[in-house]
Amino acid sequence: xxxxxxxxxxxxxxxxxxxxxxxxxxxxxxxxxxxxxxxxxxxxxxxxxxxxxxxxxxxxxxxxxxxxxxxxxxxxxxxxxxxxxxxxxxxxxxxxxxxxxxxxxxxxxxxxxxxxxxxxxxxxxxxxxxxxxxxxxxxxxxxxxxxxxxxxxxxxxxxxxxxxxxxxxxxxxxxxxxxxxxxxxxxxxxxxxxxxxxxxxxxxxxxxxxxxxxxxxxxxxxxxxxxxxxxxxxxxxxxxxxxxxxxxxxxxxxxxxxxxx
Amino acid sequence: xxxxxxxxxxxxxxxxxxxxxxxxxxxxxxxxxxxxxxxxxxxxxxxxxxxxxxxxxxxxxxxxxxxxxxxxxxxxxxxxxxxxxxxxxxxxxxxxxxxxxxxxxxxxxxxxxxxxxxxxxxxxxxxxxxxxxxxxxxxxxxxxxxxxxxxxxxxxxxxxxxxxxxxxxxxxxxxxxxxxxxxxxxxxxxxxxxxxxxxxxxxxxxxxxxxxxxxxxxxxxxxxxxxxxxxxxxxxxxxxxxxxxxxxxxxxxxxxxxxxxxxxxxxxxxxxxxxxxxxxxxx
Numbered sequence: 001x002x003x004x005x006x007x008x009x010x011x012x013x014x015x016x017x018x019x020x021x022x023x024x025x026x027x028x029x030x031x032x033x034x035x036x037x038x039x040x041x042x043x044x045x046x047x048x049x050x051x052x053x054x055x056x057x058x059x060x061x062x063x064x065x066x067x068x069x070x071x072x073x074x075x076x077x078x079x080x081x082x083x084x085x086x087x088x089x090x091x092x093x094x095x096x097x098x099x100x101x102x103x104x105x106x107x108x109x110x111x112x113x114x115x116x117x118x119x120x121x122x123x124x125x126x127x128x129x130x131x132x133x134x135x136x137x138x139x140x141x142x143x144x145x146x147x148x149x150x151x152x153x154x155x156x157x158x159x160x161x162x163x164x165x166x167x168x169x170x171x172x173x174x175x176x177x178x179x180x181x182x183x184x185x186x187x188x189x190x191x192x193x194x195x196x197x198x199x200x201x202x203x204x205x206x207x208x209x210x211x212x213x214x215x216x217x218x219x220x221x222x223x224x225x226x227x228x229x230x231x232x233x234x235x236x237x238x239x240x241x242x243x244x245x246x247x248x249x250x251x252x253x254x255x256x257x258x259x260x261x
Numbered sequence: 262x263x264x265x266x267x268x269x270x271x272x273x274x275x276x277x278x279x280x281x282x283x284x285x286x287x288x289x290x291x292x293x294x295x296x297x298x299x300x301x302x303x304x305x306x307x308x309x310x311x312x313x314x315x316x317x318x319x320x321x322x323x324x325x326x327x328x329x330x331x332x333x334x335x336x337x338x339x340x341x342x343x344x345x346x347x348x349x350x351x352x353x354x355x356x357x358x359x360x361x362x363x364x365x366x367x368x369x370x371x372x373x374x375x376x377x378x379x380x381x382x383x384x385x386x387x388x389x390x391x392x393x394x395x396x397x398x399x400x401x402x403x404x405x406x407x408x409x410x411x412x413x414x415x416x417x418x419x420x421x422x423x424x425x426x427x428x429x430x431x432x433x434x435x436x437x438x439x440x441x442x443x444x445x446x447x448x449x450x451x452x453x454x455x456x457x458x459x460x461x462x463x464x465x466x467x468x469x470x471x472x473x474x475x476x477x478x479x480x481x482x483x484x485x486x487x488x489x490x491x492x493x494x495x496x497x498x499x500x501x502x503x504x505x506x507x508x509x510x511x512x513x514x515x516x517x518x519x520x521x522x523x524x525x526x527x528x529x530x531x532x533x534x535x536x537x538x539x540x541x542x543x544x
Binding site: 163168182 | 415
């Protein structure tokens with residue numbers, strides 16, 4: 001009886017939540033439609049909704065957008081791969097002694113806090129306005145949280161597992177690979193998740209600042225041409241790409257909430 | 262051979278399997294930089310097949326002594342030998358641990374956890390699996406071989422930990438309050454079950470415990486340590502053959518041993534309290 005009540009209460013709670021969420025979206029669409037009608041807001045500031053939908057559909061059939069997606073995604077993935085390998089390697093090296101860990105951990109925090117955008121003009125100078133500068137910029141931003149989290153993960157392996165390794169005769173290499181590394185996966189994965197989000201944001205921002213291709217470049221191009229309908233359509237496409245990328249990252253990396261199985 | 266048809270008399274002999282000699286002592290430096298004597302003047306011989314329990318007040322160095330026996334800690338003075346080999350580092354073939362905490366590796370399944378020591382020793386996959394399954398069957402958990410630790414209760418996890426230690430076929434089994442985290446009833450039944458298996462296999466066991474009942478019902482000999490630095494202040498032999506039924510708890514023999522151990526621990530505890538009171542007054 002009690003459990004039936006609990007289940008009913010949970011369902012009604014979920015339904016109410018959905019109603020509030022859908023209501024909020026409906027209110028936003030309503031405000032948009034009002035702004036285009038009685039509100040008399042200029043279509044340069046806020047385009048007609050049907051125009052945005054038309055542009056979005058047009059983009060879906062256009063090779064221009066798919067080329068831009070390919071460019072942006074390849075930059076993000078290369079930057080993430082570089083920062084993950086580098087961050088992981090630095091953390092693994094630093095975690096081997098307390099001295100290295102203490103020194104490197106502080107440097108990583110500083111590196112994490114520095115506004116990397118300050119260095120972007122120099123990165124452009126060194127790597128040009130093509131993809132290499134986007135990859136370098138994104139990798140330099142993502143490497144610090146990845147290395148920091150990996151270092152914390154390697155240092156934070158539960159001592160009881162290290163004791164098991166010692167008591168049951170694990171060699172130094174077995175301790176490193178089969179206990180420290182394996183036990184650190186959840187926290188290290190959290191670092192890679194942050195790194196993935198950062199590389200995505202930094203690549204798109206970098207493309208908006210200075211580029212000749214990519215989704216960020218397309219958005220900047222249409223916004224500067226006062227084509228707000230196309231800008232909104234590109235934003236929608238970027239959001240879809242971001243959602244798919246984040247879903248993939250979440251699925252591929254181990255889930256922290258679950259056990260480190 | 263069935264598990265019940267060997268009595269302790271058959272497995273016990275006069276051969277010493279573990280020796281702690283030369284007034285074994287352990288001194289470490291505290292975080293404030295002061296030297297702390299954890300153990301002092303320990304001399305102990307443990308016979309092949311013997312089940313020894315160690316009791317004493319909290320912080321008296323029971324676990325420290327066990328860590329020395331397992332090669333996880335080097336004594337400052339004295340030496341330890343297992344099976345006539347000097348113990349200089351942890352060697353699970355000589356002394357295998359069952360820890361108080363749940364220490365199964367959460368990313369490995371149960372059978373892999375059981376055979377982890379063999380795997381690290383370079384045994385083949387097939388041998389590890391075979392031995393792992395054999396040990397799981399021994400502790401009655403073969404049906405969970407492919408499960409993961411988080412799917413098992415605390416009691417089951419500790420039985421797996423016993424199987425892990427047994428898989429190394431060690432000269433001596435070291436158990437540091439292995440069932441301390443369990444409720445009283447589970448602890449008593451599981452303890453009895455494990456004791457029965459270890460007795461049937463003729464294992465030499467040294468177990469640290471806080472429970473007087475546990476210390477008496479399982480052991481051939483009970484070592485009582487004094488307050489810190491831990492010294493051996495008493496050794497009590499339990500003459501009743503192992504494995505003993507749980508009903509042994511209600512016998513006069515049990516009550517007599519328990520009363521004596523209780524008195525020893527109380528005296529030890531009072532000494533500590535007096536010393537603390539003196540130091541407070543002195544300061």
